[in-house]
Amino acid sequence: MPVSGAVPPTSTLEGGPVSAVVILAAGEGKRMRSSRSKLLHEIAGRTMLSYAVDAATELQPEHVVVVVGHLREQVEAHLAEIAPHVTTVVQTEQRGTGHAVQVALAALPDLAGDVLVTYGDVPMLTSDTLVELVADHRGARTAVSVLTARVADPTGYGRIVRGAGDDVLAIVEERDASEAQRAIHEINSGIYVFDPQTLREGLAQLRPTNDQGELYLTDVVGLAREAGRTVSAFATRDAWQTEGVNDRVQLARMNAEVNRRILDGWMRAGVTVVDPASTWVHASVDLAEDVTLLPQTSLEGATSVAAGATVGPSTTLVDVEVGEGATVVRTHGSLAVVGAGATVGPYAYLRPGTVLGERGKIGTFVETKNAQIGARAKVPHLTYAGDVEIGEDANIGAGVIFANYDGVTKSRTSVGRASFVGSDSTLVAPVTVGDGAYVGAGSTLTGDVGAGELAVSRARQRNVPGWVARKRAGTKTAAAAEAASASSGAPDGGTPSPDPSGDDPVRLPEQTETVVPAPLSDQAVVPPGSDRPDTNERES
Ligand code: UD1
Ligand code: CA
Secondary structure: OOOHHHOOOOOOOOOOOOOEEEEEEOOOOHHHOOOOOHHHOEEOOEEHHHHHHHHHHHOOOOEEEEEEEOEHHHHHHHHHHHOOOOEEEEOOOOOOHHHHHHHHHHOOOOOOOOEEEEEOOOOOOOHHHHHHHHHHHHHHOOOEEEEEEEOOOOOOOOEEEEOHHHOEEEEEOHHHOOHHHHOOOEEEEEEEEEOHHHHHHHHHHOOOOOOOOOOOOOHHHHHHHHOOOOEEEEEOOOHHHHOOOOOHHHHHHHHHHHHHHHHHHHHHOOOEEOOHHHOEEOOOOEEOOOOEEOOOEEEEOOOEEOOOOEEOOOEEEEEEEEOOOOEEOOEEEEEEEEOOOOEEOOOEEEOOOEEEOOOOEEEEEEEEEEEEEOOOOEEEEEEEEEEEEEOOOOEEOOOOEEEOEOOOOEOOEEEOOOOEEOOOOEEEOOEEEOOOOEEOOOOEEOOOEOOOOEEOOOOOOOOOOOHHHHHOOOOHHHHHHHHHHHHHOOOOOOOOOOOOOOOOOOOOHHHHOOOOOOOOOHHHOOOOOOOOOOOOOOOO
16 A cells, blocks of 8 residues: 555564553534534545554554543544544543643553653554654653644644754743744644653643643643753654644645545556546555556545556446456446456446456446346446346346336346347346346346246237328328338338348347237327337447
């Protein structure tokens, strides 16, 4: 994987593991204006909180503690699902970052080693950066090390006030800062490593003597200085890693940045991305060399695309496996498998349980669900295939409906190997069509068809000579009929023209006979030839 979220567990922490990583996640996230916890909003298909928990976990600390509060039922349920190893601590009232860490430490009475503090809403922070921060802290033998970044616009952040010799004197919140301090462009990321004793002593001395009346974790820095200890700052070159998400504008911007990095990684790994600006690939997706992604393609979840396959344009695949050399055009798919060399779309909808065999085809305006379609089988046009098994080399004509639902239960249909289902047929499940069978176009099947049989179930065609002249006199149609009979010499224009393709499977000999029945009512009219849509797949 080309992205940072998937680095292997870090075991390279010199000086042993840290005692605890405390992830602050109790705040309200008001500016998201959401009934969903801010931490559960997603970046590249994963919750913001999951990135924070993964980065912490990869350090292999003795404890990972998440401080929860606002919408904590949602957050706790999510954590139980994605990270059962973490300890959650409840901060019932959000009285500031310092208070949040006090609550966390109360749950961890015997910490002996370093304590890392991070946030739940800083998704791009990597465990590699945390390792560097810890290494810097241990190398400099300071009491506190703070992760900082130099940014063009420091608005809203705490500023790093450095003394001579570069050590950190204090962190000042913007609202409490002087004019001169506001001009500082080095910002506090809110991510720190603390020597445990310094942290405990500092936390015990915090007072809410600031503009917000909160207990500020940042004040532990000033208190450590007053106690004669040193504080260092470690400035990351990648400011994105310190970036928090407070509203949906920042969420979109960060999604774009993470996506850009993911695509850069894949392009360097041999994937052609024609339009990176409109292509979205989640961190969980796997792509092979010589995959081509055309514009407006989104690949999500456990989607994988094998070598030489082309996906897009305008395609969304969630948990779809695309085989080698396959083509998927203007398609929406989920939980489906597309075999090697198969083609899908344009305008296909692959629903869960769709499995298309090697070199199979799901064509235009086709919806599939729970459909196992064999190698080289074709479902080319305008079809609903739900709860079906279609054998190898079978050919499904245009407009075929596999009617799987009777309003109460769903039933399955199977079509055998190399069988041919004529256009505009409805197969009312449960139905089994054997191997090498034919179904005549326009049939409605309610019973099985044996191997090698032809099934036809439709009204016979009736042609009524002279009907137009009698019933539609004075219309353009009648004029055309009259002109046709004059030029052909035929009495009335009522004889169907012979069909040139004598091998057409859906045409039964007896049906070419002209049947002249009793007079038809106006409503019963079926125009000649209407049961022979010439739309069956002919390409081989
Ligand atoms: C904090 C820092 C600031 C830094 C900035 C970086 C303090 C006083 N200020 O400011 O120097 O530049 O982060 O983003 O620490 N939280 C709790 N419980 C609380 C309060 C906050 O869990 O009682 C959590 C929030 O959910 C959030 C994090 O702590 O994840 C930061 O809180 P926030 O209020 O956003 O701090 P800032 O004002 O941004
Ligand atoms: Ca913040």
